[in-house]
Amino acid sequence: MKISKIILSTVIVALVFIVGCSTQQSVSEESLGLRKTDIYTENTTQGDKTMYGKSPAGTSKTFKRAFENSPPMIPHDTDGMMPITISYNACTGCHDPAVAPSMNATPIPKTHFTNFRPTTSLASDGRIVKNGNKVINTSDVKISSKALGHLAGSRFNCTQCHAPQSTGKLIVENEFQADFRKKGANKTSNLMDNINEGVK
Ligand code: HEC
Numbered sequence: 001m002k003i004s005k006i007i008l009s010t011v012i013v014a015l016v017f018i019v020g021c022s023t024q025q026s027v028s029e030e031s032l033g034l035r036k037t038d039i040y041t042e043n044t045t046q047g048d049k050t051m052y053g054k055s056p057a058g059t060s061k062t063f064k065r066a067f068e069n070s071p072p073m074i075p076h077d078t079d080g081m082m083p084i085t086i087s088y089n090a091c092t093g094c095h096d097p098a099v100a101p102s103m104n105a106t107p108i109p110k111t112h113f114t115n116f117r118p119t120t121s122l123a124s125d126g127r128i129v130k131n132g133n134k135v136i137n138t139s140d141v142k143i144s145s146k147a148l149g150h151l152a153g154s155r156f157n158c159t160q161c162h163a164p165q166s167t168g169k170l171i172v173e174n175e176f177q178a179d180f181r182k183k184g185a186n187k188t189s190n191l192m193d194n195i196n197e198g199v200k
């Protein structure tokens with residue numbers, strides 16, 4: 001009696017297993033990742049060649065901004081302009097607002113001549129002090145702006161934020177579409193005027 005029960009349950013388990021296997025759907029390797037190609041080789045996933053703009057500054061065409069107040073991409077050739085060092089910054093030579101209009105270059109905006117960083121220290125009780133006020137949450141601080149009259153040190157290394165744009169094809173298409181709230185906001189920035197937008 002006991003043995004026949006064991007045999008019966010073994011048969012049921014085997015049946016369930018067989019039925020389960022036969023209805024199982026196969027998943028192709030290609031469908032596993034975003035790249036939709038075989039995952040065992042890199043041959044099919046090599047991106048297009050990097051193709052930065054080769055037109056010298058003054059002859060290139062600016063790119064539309066990726067989103068409102070995004071750092072514009074560099075449209076022109078940057079050969080010979082890098083690396084930026086403490087004693088060599090070719091970018092300011094053309095983009096400094098004093099010379100930019102005569103070079104037909106976009107002037108470096110006001111934000112780059114402003115210090116947005118609050119004076120920060122630590123109180124004796126361990127609390128963080130921002131602009132003289134003890135704060136609990138450092139992101140609650142309203143951004144203060146202090147015009148410097150010179151390029152802010154944090155903006156000196158232009159290529160930390162501004163990069164050339166390659167025109168090669170993408171393996172995974174970029175479907176991001178930016179919403180620009182004002183006409184022309186895809187060609188210029190206005191961050192200085194609304195830096196505290198939405199902050200009480
Ligand atoms: C010889 C002058 C010159 C130098 C040097 C130069 N630029 Fe430019 N830049 C221009 C001009 C002119 C334009 C406008 C497009 C054009 O006419 O080629 C421009 C456009 C740009 C833009 C796009 C602005 C927009 O409104 O979309 C960025 C960003 C930029 N340059 C960054 C840089 C950076 C970063 C460097 C240093 C690595 C640099 N440039 C060096 C002259 C220069």
Ligand code: HEC
Pocket residue numbers: 069070071072091092095106107108109111112151154155156157158159160161162187188189190191192
């Ligand atoms: C910390 C990041 C950062 C650095 C470093 C930086 N930029 Fe920018 N830049 C931005 C952002 C973000 C914007 C768009 C918002 C704004 O205007 O501030 C911008 C905007 C610009 C614009 C477009 C202004 C306009 O009116 O549309 C120019 C030109 C520019 N930067 C040039 C430069 C140059 C030249 C340097 C180096 C001297 C530099 N930037 C360094 C982030 C940076």
